[in-house]
Amino acid sequence: MVEWSEQERTIITSIFASLDYEDIGPKALSRCLIVYPWTQRYFGAFGNLYNAEAIKTNPNIAAHGIKVLHGLDRAVKNMDNIKATYAELSVLHSEKLHVDPDNFKLLSDCLTIVIAAKMGSSFTPEIQATWQKFLAVVVSALGRQYH
Amino acid sequence: MLSKREKKLIAEIWEKLTPVAEDIGSDALLRMFASFPGTKTYFSHLDISARSTHLLSHGKKIVLAIAEGAKDISQLTVTLAPLQTLHAYQLRIDPSNFKLFSHCMLVTLACHMGDDFTPVAHAAMDKYLSAFAAVLAEKYR
Numbered sequence: 087m088v089e090w091s092e093q094e095r096t097i098i099t100s101i102f103a104s105l106d107y108e109d110i111g112p113k114a115l116s117r118c119l120i121v122y123p124w125t126q127r128y129f130g131a132f133g134n135l136y137n138a139e140a141i142k143t144n145p146n147i148a149a150h151g152i153k154v155l156h157g158l159d160r161a162v163k164n165m166d167n168i169k170a171t172y173a174e175l176s177v178l179h180s181e182k183l184h185v186d187p188d189n190f191k192l193l194s195d196c197l198t199i200v201i202a203a204k205m206g207s208s209f210t211p212e213i214q215a216t217w218q219k220f221l222a223v224v225v226s227a228l229g230r231q232y233h
Numbered sequence: 234m235l236s237k238r239e240k241k242l243i244a245e246i247w248e249k250l251t252p253v254a255e256d257i258g259s260d261a262l263l264r265m266f267a268s269f270p271g272t273k274t275y276f277s278h279l280d281i282s283a284r285s286t287h288l289l290s291h292g293k294k295i296v297l298a299i300a301e302g303a304k305d306i307s308q309l310t311v312t313l314a315p316l317q318t319l320h321a322y323q324l325r326i327d328p329s330n331f332k333l334f335s336h337c338m339l340v341t342l343a344c345h346m347g348d349d350f351t352p353v354a355h356a357a358m359d360k361y362l363s364a365f366a367a368v369l370a371e372k373y374r
Contacts, residue, residue, distance in 0.1 A: 119361055120352040137351050195336060196355075202343035203350050211260075211267040214340060218268040 088223050090165055097216045101201065102162045106146040110204070115151035116141045116205035122192045123149040126186060154193070161224050169227045176231035194221040235364070239357035240306045246342075246354065254300065258292025258343055259284070264337040271284035272330055299338075302365055309368045321350040330371065331366035338362060 104188050110192065120138045129135060132146040141147060164171040179185045198217065202209045209217075243294060250257050261329070263283055266273050277286040302312050310317075339358060343350045350358075 112343060117352045117355065142352070147257055160343040173238070199339055199343045200339045203347050206344050206347060209340070212266040214264055215267040221242075 087166070088168070094216045094219070095165060097213055098162055098165065098220050099133045101205075101213075101217065102159065104205075105155070105201075107152055109161075110197075110200055110227070111151035111155035112148035112151070113151070114193065115154060116144070116147055117200060118196040119147065121196060122189075125189055125192060128183065128189075140186070142160045157199075158224065163225070165220075168223050169230055172227040173203050173231055176228050179228060180232040187225075187232055190225040194225055197221070235306060235357065235360055236366070239360065242354060242357050243306065243361045244303045245318040246261075246358070251300050252297065254296035255289045255293040257338075257345065258294070258296035259288045260344075261338040262288060262292050262295075262340040265334050266326055268337065269330075269333045272333060275324070275326055275330070299362075299365060304360065306361065306364070308358075309364060310371070313368050314367070317369060317372045320369050325373075328366065328370040331369065334353065335359070335362040335366060 115167055119129065119135060119141050128137050129147065129150075132150070134140040135144065135147075161168045162169055179187075198214070198221065201217070202214070262281065266276075266281060273281065279285075279291065281288050281291075297361070298313075298316060302309050303311065339355065342358065343355075344353075
C-alpha cells in the first residue's frame with residue numbers, strides 16, 4: 087500500500103482544490119495531443135485534429151479533458167486505495183479502449199506542465215516531487231489490470 | 234524532426250534565458266533531485282543543496298551548453314563533440330537520466346514562462362532536448 091504523509095495529502099488536495107477542471111482538463115489533453123501527436127490515434131472519432139489550433143478549439147477534446155480530470159478527482163478522494171478505485175477504469179482502458187499504458191505517463195507529464203505554468207514558482211521542487219509521486223501511483227493503478 | 238520555425242523558436246527561447254542560466258539550470262537540477270532521488274548519486278562529490286555555489290555553477294554550465302547547441306541545431310554533433318566524450322568516458326551517466334532532467338527542465342520552463350510556454354513551444358522544446366540527449370549519448374557504445 088502507498089504511504090502518504092499528512093503534508094503530501096495536503097499538497098495534493100490543495101492543488102486540486104485550486105484547479106478549474108473546465109480549464110485545466112482541456113488544456114492538459116490538448117497539450118498531450120499536440121506534443122505527442124501519435125496519441126491522436128485514440129481520438130479518430132473526435133473531429134478536426136489537423137493542427138494545434140484545431141485541437142485547442144475542438145469541443146469534443148475539451149469535454150473529454152474535463153472527464154479525465156474528474157477521473158483524477160476520484161484518486162484524490164481515495165488516496166489510500168487508488169489501485170482499487172481505478173480497477174474498473176484500468177480494465178476499461180485495456181479491454182475496451184485498447185490504450186497503450188505508456189500513454190498514461192505522456193498525459194500525466196502534460197498535466198504537470200499545465201499545472202506548473204499555472205502555479206509558477208509556487209510549484210516548488212518539493213511540491214513537484216509529491217505531485218510526481220501521486221501521478222506515478224495513478225499511472226501504475228491504471229496499468230494494473232492489463233494482461 | 235524539428236521544422237525551421239521550431240528551430241528558430243528554440244534559439245529565441247534559449248537566447249532569452251542565457252542571462253538567467255544559473256537560475257534556470259539550478260531550478261531544473263533541484264526539481265530532478267527532489268522528484269528522482271536516484272539522480273543524486275552522480276553528485277556525491279558536490280554540495281547540491283538549494284542556492285549552493287556548486288549547484289548554481291553546475292546549473293549554469295548545463296544551460297549554457299543547451300543554449301549553445303540551440304544556436305545551430307543542425308550542427309549539434311559538432312557543437313557537442315567534447316561533451317560527448319566527457320559523458321561517455323568520464324561521467325558515464327546512464328542515459329535514462331537525461332530524460333528525467335529534460336522533463337524537469339520542461340517544468341522549470343513552464344514555471345518560468347507561464348502561458349508563453351505554449352503547447353507548440355513545449356513540443357519543439359521536448360524534441361530539441363531529446364535530440365540533445367541522443368547526441369550526448371552517441372559515444373557511449
